[in-house]
Amino acid sequence: MEITLLRPGDRDDRVKEVDFFSDKLHRSARAEPATTDGPTACMDHSVNTGLRLLTACSSVVEEKPRVHTNEELIALRRELGGLKDENVMLRSQLDQLMRSIGGLRAQLVMEMQQLEREKMRSEQKEERSPAPLTAQQFIDPGLAVALDIDEPSEPTDPPPDDLNAGAKESPQAKTAETSSADQASSDVPCRKARVSVRARSDAPMISDGCQWRKYGQKMAKGNPCPRAYYRCTMAVGCPVRKQVQRCAEDKEILVTTYEGNHNHPLPPAATAMANTTSAAAAMLLSGSSTSTAIASGFYPSTALPYPASTMATLSASAPFPTVTLDLTQPPPTAAAAAAPVQRFPLLGQPMYLPHQKITSLPSMGHRLPASVMETVTAAIASDPNFTAALTAAISSIMGGPSRDPCSNNNSNNSINNGDHHNNVNSHNGSPARPPQSCLTNFSSK
DNA sequence: CGGGTTTGACCCGCGC
DNA sequence: GCGCGGGTCAAACCCG
Numbered sequence: 001m002e003i004t005l006l007r008p009g010d011r012d013d014r015v016k017e018v019d020f021f022s023d024k025l026h027r028s029a030r031a032e033p034a035t036t037d038g039p040t041a042c043m044d045h046s047v048n049t050g051l052r053l054l055t056a057c058s059s060v061v062e063e064k065p066r067v068h069t070n071e072e073l074i075a076l077r078r079e080l081g082g083l084k085d086e087n088v089m090l091r092s093q094l095d096q097l098m099r100s101i102g103g104l105r106a107q108l109v110m111e112m113q114q115l116e117r118e119k120m121r122s123e124q125k126e127e128r129s130p131a132p133l134t135a136q137q138f139i140d141p142g143l144a145v146a147l148d149i150d151e152p153s154e155p156t157d158p159p160p161d162d163l164n165a166g167a168k169e170s171p172q173a174k175t176a177e178t179s180s181a182d183q184a185s186s187d188v189p190c191r192k193a194r195v196s197v198r199a200r201s202d203a204p205m206i207s208d209g210c211q212w213r214k215y216g217q218k219m220a221k222g223n224p225c226p227r228a229y230y231r232c233t234m235a236v237g238c239p240v241r242k243q244v245q246r247c248a249e250d251k252e253i254l255v256t257t258y259e260g261n262h263n264h265p266l267p268p269a270a271t272a273m274a275n276t277t278s279a280a281a282a283m284l285l286s287g288s289s290t291s292t293a294i295a296s297g298f299y300p301s302t303a304l305p306y307p308a309s310t311m312a313t314l315s316a317s318a319p320f321p322t323v324t325l326d327l328t329q330p331p332p333t334a335a336a337a338a339a340p341v342q343r344f345p346l347l348g349q350p351m352y353l354p355h356q357k358i359t360s361l362p363s364m365g366h367r368l369p370a371s372v373m374e375t376v377t378a379a380i381a382s383d384p385n386f387t388a389a390l391t392a393a394i395s396s397i398m399g400g401p402s403r404d405p406c407s408n409n410n411s412n413n414s415i416n417n418g419d420h421h422n423n424v425n426s427h428n429g430s431p432a433r434p435p436q437s438c439l440t441n442f443s444s445k
Numbered sequence: 446c447g448g449g450t451t452t453g454a455c456c457c458g459c460g461c
Numbered sequence: 462g463c464g465c466g467g468g469t470c471a472a473a474c475c476c477g
Contacts, residue, residue, distance in 0.1 A: 213448090213449065213450090214449075214450060214451085215450095215468095215469070215470075215471095216451090216452085216468070216469055216470075217450090217451070217452075218452095218466090218467070218468070218469090220466085220467075221465085221466060221467085227467090227468095229468070229469075233449095241468095243468095446477105447476105447477095448475105448476090448477095449474105449475085449476085449477105450473100450474080450475070450476095451472100451473080451474070451475090452471100452472095452473090452474100453470105453471095453472095453473105454469100454470080454471090454472100455468105455469080455470070455471100456467105456468085456469075456470090457466105457467090457468085457469100458465105458466095458467085458468105459464105459465090459466090459467105460463105460464095460465085460466105461462105461463085461464090461465105
């Protein structure tokens with residue numbers, strides 16, 4: 001099964017491979033087998049987002065009275081209502097599927113990486129000579145820890161007791177991480193690998209749907225802005241932590257680095273981010289294929305009118321392998337010249353490859369768009385302009401309550417850190433309290 | 446009074 | 462071994 005995530009900004013080319021909504025269109029067409037003129041022309045344009053399906057159907061209904069009786073019109077309207085409900089339901093299911101796919105794909109990548117790594121290990125033992133350092137090998141330490149969970153009996157791996165040796169964690173966190181094989185297999189690698197999101201935002205933190213408690217702050221070398229340390233407080237012993245720091249070069253850029261996987265149920269918005277960190281970390285740990293997976297996964301070049309570029313980069317200098325999702329900088333001139341429409345049509349947010357480390361953008365079928373795109377939306381949610389535009393657009397498209405994944409379950413204000421439940425700044429009890437920690441400290445220190 | 450924040454101290458890994 | 466820097470702890474403090 002192949003699912004392509006549709007976004008309001010997606011254009012004509014991509015709709016061709018969205019079976020989910022095309023099926024809906026077909027069903028609509030079945031209800032109108034004789035219609036060939038207006039509706040078809042209408043759908044040619046409405047298809048471009050997929051989400052405009054209902055609009056298309058509405059226009060179809062409006063065409064009907066010319067040739068059908070009132071009873072037929074009523075029946076069609078009933079059917080339209082049913083289709084709308086079904087549309088909402090299916091979209092909900094799709095949403096869930098995409099999240100599940102994100103996690104499963106991350107797990108699959110790790111499993112595949114395990115096999116590849118074992119193969120490489122055996123080859124290196126045979127050769128007995130140092131091979132050139134590759135991205136694959138660079139990230140191996142973290143991956144090795146991950147694989148210990150699944151194969152504790154492997155002699156070359158450290159004992160399970162060393163699983164968390166690299167990071168100080170509470171006993172509760174350790175218990176949570178090792179509570180189950182599945183949990184551990186997804187937790188540990190992400191405890192090592194990190195996902196960093198760079199977003200231009202005035203807010204002290206991007207709203208990612210989780211509750212965070214600040215446990216420390218430190219001045220980092222080379223950056224006048226302090227780095228704040230947060231841990232997830234949605235569940236006792238949740239190992240997820242994140243660091244928030246303003247960019248030294250541009251104080252408007254907020255760098256949020258996530259580490260670990262949640263050990264508890266998450267609200268939709270938080271699930272998006274959690275899946276993203278997991279998937280992105282897994283992609284990172286997948287080695288040389290990582291960059292192509294990210295690059296092609298975000299915008300499959302075969303399906304998009306835009307170059308398959310993104311802002312995912314690997315960091316070789318970080319203590320842990322890190323995926324950086326950069327949503328801040330303008331496209332480089334060369335890329336901009338080659339891709340004049342390299343933007344989210346709706347959001348107007350340029351997406352690009354800021355670094356040259358991602359060298360190839362193959363037209364591969366490999367896809368990991370959902371979680372990555374959700375990260376983008378989560379990060380973009382920190383920007384009032386983008387979120388406002390996004391909300392308005394989705395609302396207009398859906399013709400109903402916005403299902404914006406950035407909305408943190410609530411409408412309007414929740415997008416912009418107004419969500420009383422998910423607002424990381426409110427910290428449960430003080431939504432009206434002005435942001436004291438990050439923004440204040442960043443500006444004052 | 447409970448929960449979150451602040452901040453100095455401490456721990457640990459790493460490079461020299 | 463030593464110093465440095467990142468990450469974490471925990472007592473003090475703040476706020477509703």
